[in-house]
Amino acid sequence: MPQRFALMIDPVDASDTRGDYSGTFTEVDVASPVLSVGEFSTQRGDGVFESIGVIDGHANEVEAHLQRLAHSARLCDLPAPNLAQWRQAVSAAAGLIPEGEAVVKLILSRGVEHGPAPTAWVTASPAADFSAVRRDGVRVVTLDRGYDLGAGERAPWLLLGAKTLSYAVNMAALREARRRGADDAVFVTRDGYVLEAPTASLILRRGDEFVTPAPSGGILHGTTQLSVYEHLESCGFRTGYATVTASDLANADAAWLVSSIRLAVAVTAVDGEPLPSDPAFTADLNAYLLSPR
Ligand code: PLP
Secondary structure, eight states, X not given: OOOOEEEEEOOOOTTOOOSOOGGGEEEEOTTSOOSOXXXXXXXXXXXXXXXXXEETTEESSHXXXXXXXXXXXXXTXXXXXXXXXXXXXHHHXXXXXXXXXXXXXXXXXXXXXXXXXXXXXXXXXXXXXXXXHHHHOEEEEEEEOSSOTTHHHHOGGGOTTSOBSOOHHHHHHHHHHHHTTXXXXXXXXXXXXXXXXXXXXXXXXXXXXXXXXXXXXXXXXXXXXXXXXXXXXXXXXEEEEEOOBHHHHHTOSEEEEEETTTEEEEEEEETTEEOOOOHHHHHXXXXXXXXXX
């Protein structure tokens, strides 16, 4: 049985500077009930989370994930997380799985109606084996997201840029993709712009330039996309953010879905039409993403 771990966190104020937060963590038995039945995270998906990739006990891109956790909390009017406390919790959780690929998940929930609130915990568990999909890529279908590119700015209460626990729509999109004979999906706005996949960012290649949909369009700013861009720039490639149309995707020289745990997977077909891919380039990207970052 793969080992799983959970640490409950007693969240301290963002202004707390005590330095050592180990006294605020309690390791819990993942097989035992821990959360109250009144938890808003389970009743309403009302909370935010992060999934951090861990390789041989090293958690990757921790600062980018913590910054996004704080950003999501701000958008959801949750108390600001104390990042030093979360940093220490991530390091403690990552150290529990010192070998192989693992996932450390950070959850900050609205909590329980009459307290305690907020509720916070981290889990650590071994990651699934993604070696085949990293090698073979994914066929995607484009799926209507049901709103236009301006929705995120026009209607901030939709929380489009926050990584909330409400992933039922994202999971439904993946099931729909499979019903349509594909492996994954890319969301498209009503006005024809591609956004992101249900659990990954999209990067396109056009010649020596790489482009990704701008996060102002109401999507998550991917930590893996940021990291891939740093790598590509150090290799001399140009990178940028843009509004990307569905036909830009269909006509790209290559495209990838990138995310913290599965890492980079090539898009090999869009809506049944093949897309060129470069397996050696993808393997290089994954070699970089598997290195300590
Ligand atoms: N977009 C969505 C909707 C996601 O769920 C994720 C990751 O889970 C991403 C993008 C990629 O983010 P990251 O690279 O930080 O894992």
